Amino acid sequence: MKSFVMKIRKGIWVVPALYSSASLALAITTVSLDTYWIHKIEPFLPVMMLTSIDLAQTVLSAIASSLLTMTTFTFSTVMVVLTTYSSQFSPRTLQNFVKDKTTMRGLGIFLGGFIYSIISLLFMRQSLEEHLVSSAFIGVLYAIVCLAFFAYFIHHIATSIQISRLIERLEEEALKVIDYYQEIQKDQEIHPYKTIPVQYDRVREYTSHKTGFIQYIDFSALVNHASQEDVLINFEKGIGDFVKEGETLFSIHSHQQHEKDLSPYLFIGRERMGEYDLAYSLQKIVEIALRAISPGINDPNTARDSIKYLGLILSETHRIQDGVLTLHDDDRHPRVMVTLFSFNHILYNTYYQIVHYGKGDISVILSIMDSLIMIDQSGNMDRKHIVYDFHKYVLHGMDMDQMQEWDLYYLNEKIKRLTPEQ
Structure with a gap:
């Protein structure tokens, strides 16, 4: 069920389809009202809500053509923004814009307005000529809503394309992942190494049924399943890892042979997802x-x-522990073992490319040092030593003797702030 929900969430068609379906239902309701019940409720409706069928057809035709133009413009704008995101920022950030609620709602509202107008026109019969109808009034209200949202959509696009706004959204996404990790680790055990209990005498390796990235693991469901079957699940791979078909995902330790399919508890796709993957x-x-x-x-x-936002995000990882996470059932029996977070791994993978390509720019190096200082200030003593050792990697290969005096002064000031207390 969780895998199905994630597939639905990844589709850009879901929100527009929902709005279009709601507009279709509204059109059918309005046409039914005008056909069968308008003569009964006409005395109770304001005069401004009712129009002749000729005027209604004229108004709805104008609304349909206008909304179709707005929808075309919106699609064109979305494609321009996607191109900008891909060329100027990163192809990986396309997901963040495509999944943006305002963007999808805009497409859904415009498409819904067009569908309402067309369906209302389709079912207007000549037999209604002797009656007044309310379809045009509702269509005008819908058009006003579309116009207001169109103005908001233009404002939203103008702000979304700003790099500061994009980084802010990416920061929020990463902090949500940290909160997710913290929630999983709550009241659970973290150990430096894996230790399999000796009472299990059978081991079965569970292999991947497809090739791709591990996008999500339903740990709570796995713990419940392992508790019911009295088994221990030891993960070899984690969220964000790439696996090929037939590669071992985890091993199942049990008293009796375990043959049940556990693929519904894992979601593997062709691309990574940032909702549960901090590294991504x-x-x-x-x-x-x-x-x-x-x-x-x-x-x-x-x-x-x-780089400074990277330091801010990694400074928040002090709330989660690194090592082997052991998830227990209600009876405190170990059921799932997985390496959810490794500070050394995440620190290196975050900075190594920036160090390689930015080592010739002193401003980039100083920014890396500033971000390391942020991480150092919020970490425990073990992480302080790791950060201090990592700064040597950042500065490796730099010729201090060839640096300008002012550059060297400010660099040494930052190094002093990283030096752990003895």
């Missing part, structure tokens, strides 16, 4: 920074801002 959420911001420092764009200030 950070990768989007990293790619924005890399594009900004590339010679073709040459926007170091955007790169510096992106």
